[in-house]
Amino acid sequence: MPLEVREVELDEPRPSDVVVRMEAVGICGTELHSIRGDWERPTPSVLGHEGSGVVEAVGDAVTTVKPGDQVVLSWAPSCGDCADCRRGRPAACVNLHRAIGAGTLVDGTTGMTLDGETLYRGTATGCLQELVTVTERVALPIGGGVSLEQAALLGCAALTGVGAVLFAARAEPGEVVLVIGAGGVGQFCVQGARIAGAEAIVVVDPLEQRLELARGLGATHTTGPDGLKALMKEVAPDGADRALDVVGNPETSALALRFTRSGGTCVIVGIPATGERLDLDFGEFNRREKFLTGTMYGSEDPAVALPIMLDHVRAGRLKLQELLGPSYPLEQVNEAFEASLAGSAGRVLVRPGA
Numbered sequence: 001m002p003l004e005v006r007e008v009e010l011d012e013p014r015p016s017d018v019v020v021r022m023e024a025v026g027i028c029g030t031e032l033h034s035i036r037g038d039w040e041r042p043t044p045s046v047l048g049h050e051g052s053g054v055v056e057a058v059g060d061a062v063t064t065v066k067p068g069d070q071v072v073l074s075w076a077p078s079c080g081d082c083a084d085c086r087r088g089r090p091a092a093c094v095n096l097h098r099a100i101g102a103g104t105l106v107d108g109t110t111g112m113t114l115d116g117e118t119l120y121r122g123t124a125t126g127c128l129q130e131l132v133t134v135t136e137r138v139a140l141p142i143g144g145g146v147s148l149e150q151a152a153l154l155g156c157a158a159l160t161g162v163g164a165v166l167f168a169a170r171a172e173p174g175e176v177v178l179v180i181g182a183g184g185v186g187q188f189c190v191q192g193a194r195i196a197g198a199e200a201i202v203v204v205d206p207l208e209q210r211l212e213l214a215r216g217l218g219a220t221h222t223t224g225p226d227g228l229k230a231l232m233k234e235v236a237p238d239g240a241d242r243a244l245d246v247v248g249n250p251e252t253s254a255l256a257l258r259f260t261r262s263g264g265t266c267v268i269v270g271i272p273a274t275g276e277r278l279d280l281d282f283g284e285f286n287r288r289e290k291f292l293t294g295t296m297y298g299s300e301d302p303a304v305a306l307p308i309m310l311d312h313v314r315a316g317r318l319k320l321q322e323l324l325g326p327s328y329p330l331e332q333v334n335e336a337f338e339a340s341l342a343g344s345a346g347r348v349l350v351r352p353g354a
């Protein structure tokens, strides 16, 4: 289903709102699920949940940003009130996930209309537009030193991929990390593994240009799917300490778990299509004592994780420029999605202000 560029009406901002002029919006795998119809979501909807921009206006109650500030958007505002939020796991917030399913913000509103009808928000954000109104908590200041184009990647892919390795897999120095799938998030998993001090980083992907990019970012061993078994036999015959399935389908998750060592941790990072199930062997858990878990948005509060990521960027440990792909103006948004669906090695960006 192609996207259309339309004129929309934004509700009057509330005292706690921030209006952001979007500069760069990354096309994340989640958007591709929406475009392919893998998920049922209300329409009409504005997609986009990974982006950066400049604060245009703020409500009276806003204290953390002011007009002119550069910000990255978090797509996990969270309610601050449910059991998961109180346990410090805002990305698991039940109200957030209800909102994402319903195409709204956490309070159930969307704040936008199209020809007088409710206009929904993709991933509780909907930032693929020139101006977006968000609540203060999700407009996180960048504080200079990073271009807005690069910063867009921090909003989803970087927090998700680096966070998956540091906060979900909890990789440690000297370990072997296996990354299955080297798209945008997978490349950040590679960098997370390097930042964690992994000794070997094995990356598998069918596309050679992605493997080449991964080698430049820290992968020590790369292969297409057919070569994985032989390569693991050579690098880590007992299995990887941490294995990440960044694709998120039953076959790749099974593969990641299989190549996790006894007692090691396997993390499902990619998000499957609705209805997919896993078929698991008990022996992986009772006899081999493996851990299997998932991760959402890097398993850390974005307000905590973003400053950590920015420190890594400024110190040169976390590379963003290498991961930028082609940019398209808003009018060519469908071409941007086509480039992303075709497997562009770098992140495809839409520049609403261009």
Ligand SMILES: [Zn+2]
Pocket (backbone or CB within 6 Å): 028, 029, 030, 049, 050, 156, 157
């Ligand atoms: Zn995303």
Ligand SMILES: [Zn+2]
Pocket (backbone or CB within 6 Å): 078, 079, 080, 081, 082, 083, 084, 085, 086, 090, 093, 094, 095, 096
């Ligand atoms: Zn909550």
